[in-house]
Amino acid sequence: AQTVTQSQPEMSVQEAETVTLSCTYDTSENNYYLFWYKQPPSRQMILVIRQEAYKQQNATENRFSVNFQKAAKSFSLKISDSQLGDTAMYFCAFMKHRGSGGSNYKLTFGKGTLLTVNP
Amino acid sequence: KAGVTQTPRYLIKTRGQQVTLSCSPISGHRSVSWYQQTPGQGLQFLFEYFSETQRNKGNFPGRFSGRQFSNSRSEMNVSTLELGDSALYLCASSFGQLDPGELFFGEGSRLTVL
Numbered sequence: 001a002q003t004v005t006q007s008q009p010e011m012s013v014q015e016a017e018t019v020t021l022s023c024t025y026d027t028s029e030n031n032y033y034l035f036w037y038k039q040p041p042s043r044q045m046i047l048v049i050r051q052e053a054y055k056q057q058n059a060t061e062n063r064f065s066v067n068f069q070k071a072a073k074s075f076s077l078k079i080s081d082s083q084l085g086d087t088a089m090y091f092c093a094f095m096k097h098r099g100s101g102g103s104n105y106k107l108t109f110g111k112g113t114l115l116t117v118n119p
Numbered sequence: 120k121a122g123v124t125q126t127p128r129y130l131i132k133t134r135g136q137q138v139t140l141s142c143s144p145i146s147g148h149r150s151v152s153w154y155q156q157t158p159g160q161g162l163q164f165l166f167e168y169f170s171e172t173q174r175n176k177g178n179f180p181g182r183f184s185g186r187q188f189s190n191s192r193s194e195m196n197v198s199t200l201e202l203g204d205s206a207l208y209l210c211a212s213s214f215g216q217l218d219p220g221e222l223f224f225g226e227g228s229r230l231t232v233l
Contacts, residue, residue: 033219044122045209045224052219091162098218105150105213105220106175109162 002027002094006110013082014118020067021077021113023092029053031097034068034075035107040088048090051075053097082117089114121146123212123225131231137198140228142210144191150174150215151193152222153185156207165208168193169215197230205232 003026013019025034036048051059051068058066063083067076079086092110124143132138144151152175153165164177168187185195191212197204207229211222 042226043207044226045211047221050219050221095219104218105152105167105169105215105222106164106177107152107154107162107222108164109154111161 002029002032002096002108004092004094004108004110006090006092006113008113009111010114010116012116012118013079015082015084017082018078018080019082019115021079021090021092021115023075023077023110025073025075025092025094025110027073027094027096029096033095033097034066035093035095036064036066036075036077037091037093037109038086038088039091039112040085045091049077079115084117084119087115087117123210123223125208125210125225125228127228128226129229129231131233132200133233134200134202136200137196138200138230139194139196140208140210140230142193142195142212142225144193144210144212145223148212148214148223149191150213150220151187151191152211152213153193153195154209154211155179156209156227157205162209165195200232202232204230206230 032053034051063080089112093107096104098104150169152167167175187193207227209227210225213220
């Protein structure tokens with residue numbers, strides 16, 4: 001079974017600054033996917049960024065980037081130029097690769113980090 | 120394009136009752152997954168349906184069940200409600216055949232058990 005750990009229950013950052021959210025995971029799988037999801041106060045979960053474990057290059061999406069360290073099983077999210085709209089709960093999540101067959105549409109989530117961006 | 124729609128958004132039940140929650144996926148999506156979100160346990164996977172078949176199931180008691188209809192709409196049912204079933208129940212839809220699939224979440228159904 002997989003586990004995902006987010007050690008920072010809450011964080012805050014000033015608008016326009018950079019913040020990094022931590023995530024570690026444990027798995028015996030070699031191929032898998034990692035995600036960061038954002039859940040704003042309205043509660044609809046939105047995908048922020050995705051990383052394939054077999055890709056060494058770290059994923060980036062505009063102001064969001066990840067630092068993926070496969071050997072250390074670490075997957076942190078960096079938010080640059082923080083905006084008030086980034087205030088939300090952020091979840092790190094794991095999904096197995098389909099390689100072994102069957103459905104892999106099952107996300108294992110961390111407990112989340114509540115990020116507050118202050119003006 | 121309409122997003123994932125969950126109904127009802129809020130509901131209050133008493134212990135021992137049962138509840139049915141509904142999820143309408145994004146048009147064209149054939150996979151529907153359900154998650155339970157609580158402050159203590161976080162987000163936990165309940166089950167996933169694809170083309171009316173349950174493909175994956177989480178570690179929940181048999182009181183939790185679901186189904187999917189031919190139009191991909193899904194329902195989940197919780198029987199003999201317990202206080203601990205109070206939670207936000209999230210539904211997510213996806214095409215169901217891509218790897219990995221991107222899941223699109225609804226706003227959830229907030230269940231309170233008294």
